Amino acid sequence: DSSKAVGDQVDWQITGIDPGAGIMQATDRAIKEYGLDKWKLKQSSGAAMTAQLKRKYQQKDPIIITGWTPHWMFQKFDLKFLKDPKNVYGDAEAIHTVTRKGFKQDNPGAAKILDQFHWSQDDMGKVMLATADGKKPEEAAKEWVKKNQDKVKEWTKGAKKGNGKEVKIVYVAWDSAVASTNVIKTVLEDMGYKVTLKQVEAGPAFAGLSDGSVDAITCVWLPVTHKSYWDKYKSKLVDLGPNLKGGAKTGLVVPKYMKDVNSIEDLKA
Numbered sequence: 531d532s533s534k535a536v537g538d539q540v541d542w543q544i545t546g547i548d549p550g551a552g553i554m555q556a557t558d559r560a561i562k563e564y565g566l567d568k569w570k571l572k573q574s575s576g577a578a579m580t581a582q583l584k585r586k587y588q589q590k591d592p593i594i595i596t597g598w599t600p601h602w603m604f605q606k607f608d609l610k611f612l613k614d615p616k617n618v619y620g621d622a623e624a625i626h627t628v629t630r631k632g633f634k635q636d637n638p639g640a641a642k643i644l645d646q647f648h649w650s651q652d653d654m655g656k657v658m659l660a661t662a663d664g665k666k667p668e669e670a671a672k673e674w675v676k677k678n679q680d681k682v683k684e685w686t687k688g689a690k691k692g693n694g695k696e697v698k699i700v701y702v703a704w705d706s707a708v709a710s711t712n713v714i715k716t717v718l719e720d721m722g723y724k725v726t727l728k729q730v731e732a733g734p735a736f737a738g739l740s741d742g743s744v745d746a747i748t749c750v751w752l753p754v755t756h757k758s759y760w761d762k763y764k765s766k767l768v769d770l771g772p773n774l775k776g777g778a779k780t781g782l783v784v785p786k787y788m789k790d791v792n793s794i795e796d797l798k799a
């Protein structure tokens with residue numbers, strides 16, 4: 531019943547993802563800065579949030595999620611970002627590749643490939659969509675790598691073969707991170723490196739890089755989303771720069787059929 535306040539329609543709940551995600555910290559800030567006192571941010575996971583979105587969307591029911599591009603949900607559902615006049619979520623973000631200090635010295639070949647890794651929203655979207663449609667992430671990655679050897683050759687140009695040298699890559703279960711992590715794993719393995727993946731929450735991912743227990747990550751969102759983690763650990767980290775630039779954005783997202791909700795300010799009770 532769209533005549534009721536949007537808060538009543540969604541039981542004053544924003545459907546979030548894993549508690550350590552930067553988008554969750556940003557949403558806590560938004561709730562404070564926009565005075566959304568009645569609102570609660572529900573913690574879950576990337577997968578649980580998209581499952582809830584699908585359920586609600588199929589019924590054309592209202593839902594407000596913590597959302598971001600690149601993400602396959604924008605291909606599957608007709609969604610819009612709520613305007614953020616206080617710019618709590620920041621402007622365009624970039625997704626960076628980061629390694630632990632010393633990795634370049636220990637493993638120059640793998641570090642060069644990670645440094646040269648860069649791709650577009652469209653590239654990542656193809657891998658994410660294949661995974662969302664049921665393909666295993668490693669299969670979706672292998673298929674993309676096979677079809678895009680021209681790009682992969684740019685990433686591996688001038689890099690030494692691995693000869694079994696190990697690379698430990700950490701990631702968080704965000705669809706965009708799963709895509710980039712599995713693609714770079716495939717490329718490193720094709721170059722003879724032994725790659726182990728470790729899936730953790732955002733906090734432990736940065737902690738693991740800073741204490742040297744893992745080597746690299748391809749899903750650091752800067753300058754806003756992961757600023758708190760970057761500021762805390764940057765003395766032990768090396769930023770290899772963006773692997774995806776342009777179009778990365780976070781915020782509150784709703785289905786376009788919620789016509790009367792267009793700004794975060796519209797959520798105020």
Ligand SMILES: C[SH](C)CC(=O)O
Pocket residue numbers: 550551552553554598704706732751755756780
């Ligand atoms: C892929 S999500 C925007 C990352 C995060 O919120 O920490």
